[in-house]
Amino acid sequence: MRFATEEILETFKMLNVEHLEIRAVTLGISLLNCIGGGSRETAAMIKKKINNVAGDLVKTVTSVSDEYGVRITNSRISVTPASLLLARYPNVESAIEIGHALDEATQEIGVDFVGGFTALVERGITKSDAALMNAIPKVLSETSRVCSSVNVASTRAGINVDAINIMAKKIKETAAMTKNKNGIGCANLVVFCNAPSDNPFMAGAFHGVEQGEASITVGISGPSAIRAAIENCSGNVEELGGCIKQAAFKMTRVGELIGKETAKRLGARFGTVDLSIAPTTAKGDSIVDVIEAMGVQKCGSPGTTAAMGLMIDNIKKGGMMACTQVGGLSGVFIPVSEDSGMNARIAEGAINMEKLEALTSICSVGLDMVCLPGDTDESIIAGLIADEAAIGVANDKTTAARLIPVPGKKAGQTVNFGGLYGSGTIVDVSRWKASKFLSRGGQISGTIKSAKN
């Protein structure tokens, strides 16, 4: 036999019993050559280009999935940060027109999300960045596919406090403008520190200007495959790490194979594999199950950060050996509403806001899909973003805030967004503010790590 029976059966088990899947195949597209004399012309060229480059994305991903027997949950597109497309007409109306063009083009090719309604403002805000940021609430309330992200901090630049204050306001406005859907617009809005330009996952994906004309990035998944590896290991923490590493190696190999094949068929460059372990609302697909399988009584109890750190480190080590190009966020997602286990632990008090913040110092992103009381003050939201940015800058890692102040809801109540967004318990948040500190504005400079050249 070319393959041992055990090898074939193990692959079968990982793919069919343990739900190893590719969470996202994302086609990044440069829209820089779509900049026309006016926003209407630009919008038309954007729609044409997306259709030309990504028209066959869904069909291609479906056939690759079918031939390799690997489930691919989502096909998505990401584009050049849209604020760059607005440089010649930096006004809110033009930004809204571009937002709608992205939404319509994405609908036409049968894709559910497009990432890249984005501005990178960690050092300063251009007129077109400001126009885009001001257009975010309206665009997210009038479209369903557009995902927006704003990078407000980086290890080199430090933290743009003015941008944080603006984004806290925009989050509140977005929640208010989508209040009939529980503030769902905020689920498509990420405020970043050290945003990666090759991230396949929504809502924070965008296609960096250095990423070439078109590239495929792949996000792997499979908390239950990692959990199965852990459950089969009764050894000490070193052996536990080894089991996770082996599973991560195999999972990443699948991701690379699928990514390279999809890129080849679409005539795009193969970009990177994002090693993030991404949970879903499906039973058994929670990051909580993985942590608790390691021996932590309740995810959130003391020891959780160490257990998660061990898991993330070994996923990266196994994945790095398996794949030539690793990128994106690469770690473990801990979204609240999108992970029914996380939400359950929040509801019973095993995890609170402070523990979530602690976990963001090692996880792949940050405060992700965290539902806040609807009357949470703008300055408290700004404080949460600033804290995430500080963790990212100090640790030289990506952090982010995807916060939803749910209109009319109080701490402890629940909200059901439906579908991929799941349902969330409203997390209690401090009522004390840092408004005097943050309203000083300006730029917190990069740490000494920024002077590493």
Added chain:
Amino acid sequence: MSRIVVTAFGKDRTGIVASISKALAETEANIEDMTSSKLGDNFVILTVCELSNAKKFAAVKKAVTLAGKKVGVNVVVQREEIFKGMHRI
């Protein structure tokens, strides 16, 4: 050349190997290696085949899946590369 791995599994009964082999032969998928075993109440067949033409994948998959259905077994057809990727460095 293009290789596929056909995994068939289900409750043991007479004619499973014959049915799967016939479908593979009829779609010109040449069996290079085949192993079968009982796992508890289930019968598992693992087959590595070479396709005469890589474009024939869909036709082979359709025929062998249908053949499996007739004898009450589930069939998974995958390109060989997925196994190489996961198990070979």
